[in-house]
Amino acid sequence: MQRDDIKKSLIVSCQPVPGGPTDTAEFVIGFARAAVDAGAKALRIESVGYVKAVRPAVTIPIIGIVKRDLDDSPVRITPFVADAEALADAGADIIAFDATDRVRPASIEALVKAVRARGKLTMADCSNLEDARTALAAGVDFVGTTLSGYVGGPEPVDPDIDLIRAMRALTPYVIAEGRIRTPEQAASAADAGAFAVVVGSAITRTEHVTSWFRDAVAAAYDADSLQTALAIDIGGTKTMAALVRGSDVLDEMTVPTAREAGPDAWLSVIADATRSWTDRYCRVGIAVTGFIQDGCWSALNPATLGIPDRYPLVDKASAVFGKPVFAINDAQAAAWGEYRFGAGNGGDLVFLTISTGIGGGIIVNGRALTGLAGHFGLIRGPSAGQSPLEDQTSGRWIAAEAQKAGHPGTAAEVFEQADRGETWAGEIVSQSAFRAATLCRDIQMMLDPTHIVIGGGIGLASGYLDRMRNCFAGVDPRLTPVLVAAKLGSRAGIIGVASLAVQGD
Structure with missing residues (x-):
């Protein structure tokens, strides 16, 4: 193929959630055919096996990748020369690989050389402008924004349009990829100068798209989700109190847990410390080490934190704070937090x-x-x-x-x-x-x-x-x-x- 074969086109990434119900060759082939029928001009396919499966089913170009979790390198996308060669032999037209400046099993130059020897094109998945410069110097055919926001720190929500523009100043062969979830975002990527635009999860990962809509609907229906709670986490060494709305921590403080003082004293200390917050919350949630049953708190392992058996935590806390109280084991609370927001x-x-x-x-x-x-x-x-x-x-x-x-x-x-x-x-x-x-x-x-x-x-x-x-x-x-x-x-x-x-x- 020639580079211009995918100019000004939509590329669909057909990568199911690993281990999910659509993670089979039949589904990937189906995704690929549906994308072609709807006008996609190229596909991005993960794994040698899925490239082999899809190749006979479509005539448009395939960008092939292999993902691996390595113990000695953070590089996941096509880390080895052998991976690149196997993808080329399986029928991929473009081989994409991680081009970030991190410890890696194979150099960018070695990957480019191996792919060229197979007569294929290369795509460098970059995280920043410097990655793109290095990859272009090594002779890659395309640079992509694929790894922007995925090499450390919190994951962004929106696509990196600024990086697309910056890369376009280096080369016309910029492929926009990463967090493009709406037609408007895809259009913005094209307007920023992208040679082609990749969309993946929003098209082929039903689990992800469902979760986006589920969260939006839940937020609209559940007005309580916008309320602020006083959240208290009583641990074996320290107690944290915070004002929380949704996943946003508006204010917080930490005090030592005086183990010998007992739960009455712990509640009193937190009530005194948070008195200035009284008008800022409507409910109280308390997470504790131990076991909660019918609002009563018991220690299953007193060595962690000793308390009187069946201490009436909800009733005591309701009297201290003067507002509705909910209590649960701290790890069960954390599990819910990670489920909802993490x-x-x-x-x-x-x-x-x-x-x-x-x-x-x-x-x-x-x-x-x-x-x-x-x-x-x-x-x-x-x-x-x-x-x-x-x-x-x-x-x-x-x-x-x-x-x-x-x-x-x-x-x-x-x-x-x-x-x-x-x-x-x-x-x-x-x-x-x-x-x-x-x-x-x-x-x-x-x-x-x-x-x-x-x-x-x-x-x-x-x-x-x-x-x-x-x-x-x-x-x-x-x-x-x-x-x-x-x-x-x-x-x-x-x-x-x-x-x-x-x-x-």
Whole structure:
């Protein structure tokens, strides 16, 4: 093919959600044929197998890619020369690859050389203007905005029109791609000088499009979602209070949890600290470590935070704050927060928080399972019934192990030493990560979630998630949990409990 074959055209990316119900060759071929019938002039197809399947079904050009998750490189799109060669042999006309300035298995020059040897064209998926300059110097045929917003930091919502314009000043062969979800955005990309425009999720990922419309409809129907709640997260070491509307944290504060003082005192301290906010919220949501039943709070593991059994939390808090109160386990609240506004993307999920203790939450069919559901840290199988798993894995255990090894300090300090290469610290962190990873394998076998969202101060600490993933080396991919970092961080619990409180769940 020639480059002008796709000039001023729409390219449809036919990439189903991995593992989703449309992730089969039959569906991808169907997407491709439907796109051609509607006027698409090229397709973007992921995997050698799907390129082979689609090639006999269409005559228009195919941009081929392979996606891989590598342990030693953040590059995911066509990282190896062998991938590029296999795509070309499968029938792709253009081979696209990650062209970002990051640690990579193969150089851009090597990929270009391999593709040219097969008589095909190349497309560099870039994140910024400098990536495009480097790729053009290496001889690529097209540069794309594909990876803008995906190499660190929060993911943007809108397409990067400014980058399209900037790239157009370097070359006419700019392919606009990434977060183009409406006809108006596609037109804006063309107006900015794009040679061709790629649209993917908005056309071929039913799950994503459905979630966009579902959220819009839910927001319109649920006026309560616009209300502000006072969200309180009482943890084993600190208590957070925040004013939350939807996913927006309007104001927040943190106070130490005086463990010996008891829940009456904790509520009193928060009420005093937030007195100036009284007129700014309509409901109170409280997330706590432990077990909530009929508005009463009990400790399932007193070592995490000791409280009187069946403490009437909802009644006590209602009297203190003078407003309706909703209470739930903190990990269950965080699971709801990630489901509504974070890594769950509105789909069913299992959430695991690893912090002072270990907790979890399960969202099924749009509802948070309450009661004992998700208290994964309390299972006793690994210790033959002697103690809860969290007592051998959590932040308290990490600090205790460091003390035994002659290095007194907090869990955070142990992670700092591990990052500096201290063997003793690395061994403690790795042991904790191994036990957490084993728990995830058990969860996968019991519940078979699409992915497990990992949160908490330990779960999100430097290198911990990678250590967990390393424990799955050699495991059958069908049995391997897909671990995803929580997007809301330490705010997942307060955002989740605020959402539950305002909807009166």
